[in-house]
Amino acid sequence: MNSDQRDFLSFFKVLTLVGLILFLVGGQAVAEEEYDEDAYGPEAPIVFVTPVKAVIFTHKIHTMDAGLDCESCHDSLFQMEIGNAEQNDDFTMQSLYDGQYCGACHDGSTAFASNTRCTVCHIGVKGFDRMQGEPQTAAHGGH
């Protein structure tokens, strides 16, 4: 092998290595971007505006991150229909404290208690306005 051939060979090795790195990094980036709605529920955050504006719920945090399956909420606690719970007069903090709705888990043992960290769930009017264009709500009509 002459030196030209050797140069070519090492150049080729570097090229292969760079290609491999790009492939791995690229593959990972794609994997992170993908969110399977069939496996984890709707991707868009759900925002409740009744009775108070506004409370945020994210499927990803509960399914993909916390590992809950659909049956832990559907259909015993919530229907698979945005706006359903908001039609109930008892969709209130008292119900949560009594173990209904979000309070079935947000009781201080399965997940943080409903009488703590108010602002984690309550994004308020400002948070709601900031999210405009992104969230789905069933406010005003719908079903």
Ligand code: HEC
């Ligand atoms: C921690 C509770 C929880 C879990 C777990 C959960 N969901 Fe949901 N889901 C909700 C809530 C809350 C709503 C809104 C219900 C309402 O507004 O009354 C909802 C609504 C939905 C909707 C209606 C969306 C729309 O546009 O009307 C679908 C579809 C859905 N969920 C699918 C799933 C699937 C599939 C899974 C399992 C991979 C899942 N959910 C797991 C709480 C949960």
Ligand code: HEC
């Ligand atoms: C089936 C159980 C279950 C139900 C029902 C449930 N959650 Fe959760 N939630 C969890 C678990 C588990 C976590 C992750 C652990 C933690 O943060 O304590 C979590 C985390 C969260 C977080 C993220 C907290 C953070 O640190 O970012 C929010 C916000 C939240 N839940 C809101 C809600 C709302 C709003 C509802 C009702 C519409 C609800 N959850 C219903 C189990 C539940």
Ligand code: HEC
């Ligand atoms: C686990 C999520 C969660 C946490 C934590 C939470 N809330 Fe709520 N809250 C809700 C949901 C869901 C509703 C009903 C939907 C809506 O009003 O948008 C609600 C409704 C309310 C309402 C109107 C109904 C009522 O009960 O009068 C008030 C006021 C309220 N929350 C205050 C608080 C305060 C204060 C805290 C902290 C001590 C708190 N919330 C913590 C989820 C939460």
